[in-house]
Amino acid sequence: MANTSCLLVTYEIKASAGKTIQEMADDICIEQTVEVVKQLAQDKWIQENIIGRVEGISQTGDNIFSVIISYPDEITAYQLPQLLSVLYGNISLKSGIKLIGIEFSDSFLSHFSGPGFGIDGLRRLLNVENRPLLATALKPMGKTPEELAGLAYKLALGGIDIIKDDHGLVDHSFCPFKERVQCCLSAINKAEEETGKRVLYFPNITDTHEKLIDHAERGKEMGVGGFLISPLIVGLDIMRYLADNLGLPIMAHPALMGTLFHGISTEIVLGDLMRLAGADMVIYPNYGGRFPFTEKICQETGYALKKKMGGLKTAFPVPAGGIDIKNIKSLKQFYGNDVVFLIGSSLYVCSSNLTASVKDCIQHLSAYC
Template sequence: MSRFAVTYRIRATDAAEARARAEGIAYEQTVEVPPDVVPPGFVRDEIVGRIEEIGPDSDGFRATISYSPESAGDDFHQFLNVVFGNSSLQKGIRVIAIDPGPEIRRRHPGARFGVEGIRRMARRPEGGLICPVLKPQGIGAEEIARIACLCALGGADIIKEDHGLSDLRTAPFRARVEAVVAALDRAELETGRRPAYFATLPGPFERIEANLAFAKAARVDGLVVMPGLFGWGLVSRIARDEALNLAVMMHPSLTGPFVVSEGSGMDCAVIYGTLQRLAGSDLSIFPNVGGRFGFTEGDCRAIAKACLDPNGPGRPILPNPGGGMSVDRAQEMQAMYGQDVAYLLGGSLLRHGEGLGAEIARMRRALDG
């Protein structure tokens, strides 16, 4: 059975220490016992991680370790557990690449819709997609719906709820969704066009299944899901459900500790690109260059490449940069990201009040011009 491989950047003073740390990872991520305790035969020969390659890197050493799919099982959580479970607790180890191999690709086929499916859903066959965000916390469901209507009338392709709307008393999930869907119905009668609507999926866990069923019945097109809060398995569970048939937009809340430290965690292209595709996200939100989160142009390009690489796992998915986005940056961002991208517009758009629809139309002209 084909193995999958994880490449780690390891901090070490010399090659001998690097190899010792790599061997430690190979055991830690699988059997989690000393080498002399490992049973001979199948466990030693197949289950224990294998160092396939090791050598110097720009910031220490790089080691590629392969693992048996039998260690990962069929559960996405267990796959992640093998990739970086206990070793994530050690300083100076960072996941910089994952090659899932054919068997893990088969077990985790990825996005249900991907780029092409989201384009069909949004009725935007080419060009960048405009994705305004419904916010802020504290306003009522009807006010959120009014903003959604203005966005739809202005020509938005996707309308996304802010991840912080949750199921708050000011705008409860079900009342909010019903109000937004009704507002989009009214806008469609006027324009003949309907944007895709992504509602933020709230907890608690005991209500998630009921909330999924409600979202489907309410005619939501997709859900904003936060794997950093709810777990990556929830993304996979939604993506695999043929009857549910809802798209997934990943929000990166609480994933920051994985990416902000250069010496530990995971490269941003891994967590916002490769893992999103394997888990089943259709759109991957990440902080845009020039915004308040400090992601560089190199970071953003790497994420977009990982989302769209035709050789990556599953269907290519849409990079969904947000933060620091404005109409004035539209052409700059298009030159950087190309055509397959969905732009989040939040606070900069809301500044225009009743004129936010006109601002969306101006962004459309900037992207198309």
């Protein structure tokens, strides 16, 4: 296995008293692989083929260092759970260490299918070639399936591209999954017959493992357009499994992901990992909204979703969280055409005519192309 392909992983480390930065880097190499004291890791084959290796150290600030460590691809077993363990498993329990960059080998990436549809595939499904896509969520929680279906009909009649469940909608007694999906699909199909415009409906399948799999299978049978899932809540590899086996687009919701950002760069969590796990669209907070995301973070995340990653398809950035439809022109200039704008409350409250509001928004998106 010597001279095999490797992951090149960059950590930002704050040096601590009592250890040199070289010692801290060497500790990470051991901790993230064999996890034993050095005298128990003297086997030459293990040293050459298993243990991480420090490739470079540079000082970037006051007591702050950038450390590059290589890990043999093979120790990840080419699977997401073990990859996460190698990248940041045990050291997530330590302070002063942040994962800020990963360079994947093409050999490693070839073991992952990634997004099943990606940007181009979703555009083909919707027959929308050259403008940003428009999406919204059915809300609020507490409405009946029939009430949500009424909203879905008005939205679809206006020509919206994607309607998703709010991420808080699960299999509630007051809004059961099967009934909600049936009602919303009927409403959307009715609108499609009237307009000729395809609309994709993404019900939320974030739930217990048993229900999640059942809802995915039932949803596919009923004819949904794709699924919304919160991968950090149910498990990243669950999303990968669904993407690989269902044959429908996946939209990833960022619920609970904020717990990772102190230790892993946002663009890795929302970009690299989401694409590896098969997300076709990734929701994240837009700058200037109710979450503390900056323009820089949004730009870096968008880049991570579209950059070259072996043969993996690109994924749509889906900025959300307080987007005002009055700002569509400037947002379009910032994100470009390959973006899905997820607009919630602003779309619902801008006028008493929801269908007209959607039409107006689509018109503006088309005009700015």
